[in-house]
Amino acid sequence: MTDKTWAYEDFEVGRVIELGPRRVEAPEMVAFAAEFDPQPMHLDEEAGKASILGGLAASGLYTAAIFMRMMCDAYLLDSTSQGSPGVDVLNFRKPLLAGDTLNGRTTVLSRRVSSSRPGLGFVSVRHELFNQHGELVCELANTGMFLLRNPGAAA
């Protein structure tokens, strides 16, 4: 048994979980870029405007990191998560610009209980992040591992 709100059984196929909102501020975006991705379009307003991103734009990995935080705050920290082996698909559809506000959703696509570890299940999901104009900024597809709430029951 678990005292967490989210266990494998709660991720019903078709369920949609809301993420955010999260406003992205220039100082945090630029600090991330300075440490991990110091390309001019991620550091400087003028360089961003002159680039094909059209403004001071986040590193794609900052967008991914913000997505991770939004997922943590929405459900992951209050779940039986056992981590994730990776991400199958991550597409950057629109630049994430300083001052944007992200909203998102996680949609459960499929799930199965591990055959080798009956107390563990795999949940395959699609995540989408939208800006304040409703434009898709970023989408991801991955599989997470979660413990079952009732490993003995037929799932």
Next chain:
Amino acid sequence: MSLDQRLAIGETIVLGTHTFGAGEIKAFAAKFDPQPFHLDEEAAKASVFGRLCASGWHTISTWMKYNAAAMPGIVERSKAFGEPIEFGPAAGIRDLKWLKPVYVGDTITFTRRALGHRPLASRPGWRMMTMENEALDQDGTVVMRFSTMVLMKTG
């Protein structure tokens, strides 16, 4: 001179080596991935990972740090084969696999290898280049692998 030579297609480039310290692992996790096994040694002991380990997003962001640092050298080298290439933003990531946890104290070597490129019909002068990237630990074991699609201005 060929575009393949300018883009170093097929060549594995070693980007650098990084030893992950507890302070940076916890600082990244506190901002973006505050799961207990990335934040606290004792909680990590009780977790599926057994020891404090880096967020997978921290590992891939650190790959980017070394990739960005290597870019000027890669651009400079491209001049031997024609006009210098220009790096643009990433369009996406495919098949990101966190194969092993990166534990505190692990020394990780980052690499990249350009696989191929195609013209972008929507942006004359730009191409989409696919790269396969790896992180290897001090024993030479691959701990992370992923592919990226990056926009390149090749003229």
